[in-house]
Amino acid sequence: QVQLVESGGGLVQAGGSLRVSCAVSGLTFRRYAMGWFRQAPGKEREFVASITWSGDFTDYADSVKGRFSISRDNAKNTVDLQMNNLRPGDTAAYYCGAAHTLAASIVYRHTGTYDYWGQGTQVTVSS
Numbered sequence: 851q852v853q854l855v856e857s858g859g860g861l862v863q864a865g866g867s868l869r870v871s872c873a874v875s876g877l878t879f880r881r882y883a884m885g886w887f888r889q890a891p892g893k894e895r896e897f898v899a900s901i902t903w904s905g906d907f908t909d910y911a912d913s914v915k916g917r918f919s920i921s922r923d924n925a926k927n928t929v930d931l932q933m934n935n936l937r938p939g940d941t942a943a944y945y946c947g948a949a950h951t952l953a954a955s956i957v958y959r960h961t962g963t964y965d966y967w968g969q970g971t972q973v974t975v976s977s
Contacts, residue, residue, distance in 0.1 A: 852876035852966050854946050859971030867934045870971055872946030874927045877966070879903075883949045883958055884922055884929040888942035889970075895945065899931060900957035909957040913939075936975045943970040 858870040872884070885900040899920040900909045908920050917936075922929040929946055947964035958964065 852948075854948060854966055854968035856944065856946055856968045856971040859944060859973045861974045861976065862936055864937055864975055864977050866936055866975075867932070868936065868973060869933070870931045870944050870973065872929045872968055874929070874946075874948060877948065879927040880924050881950060881952075882965075883951045883956065884920075885947045885949065885958060885964060886920060886929075886931045887945045887947060887961065888940075888973075889945065890942040893942075895961055897959040897961075898944070900959065901929065902953075902955055902957055903951060904954050907955050907957055909959065933973070936973075938975045938977045941973060941975050943972050945970045 853875045855873045862868050880903050886898040887895050888898050889895040897911050901920045905922050917934050919932040946968045948966040949958045949964045
């Protein structure tokens, strides 16, 4: 059974930092590109960041570029999102997704390309 379990969300003041993690089991982790998405109430789920299965290539939404950093540990089957200089507009539930791929250098921005999702972790940024 495939499981993606996010952790590390919470409440932080604007300008602060948080690190959210996603622990993956039940699949061959190195065959999957990983991504982080977020969804605020009343809005669609939106792309935040993605990383190739090798970890060599990353991609970020313009709104988080320079503030967020995605990384993965293929030995531990985890993918992290380090979030710095947080803003109230970053408030959302954050979800990790796994996209099966045979390509080493492709990252994915679209929710439809992801095969599995976690249950989400809430990040709230106060002003």
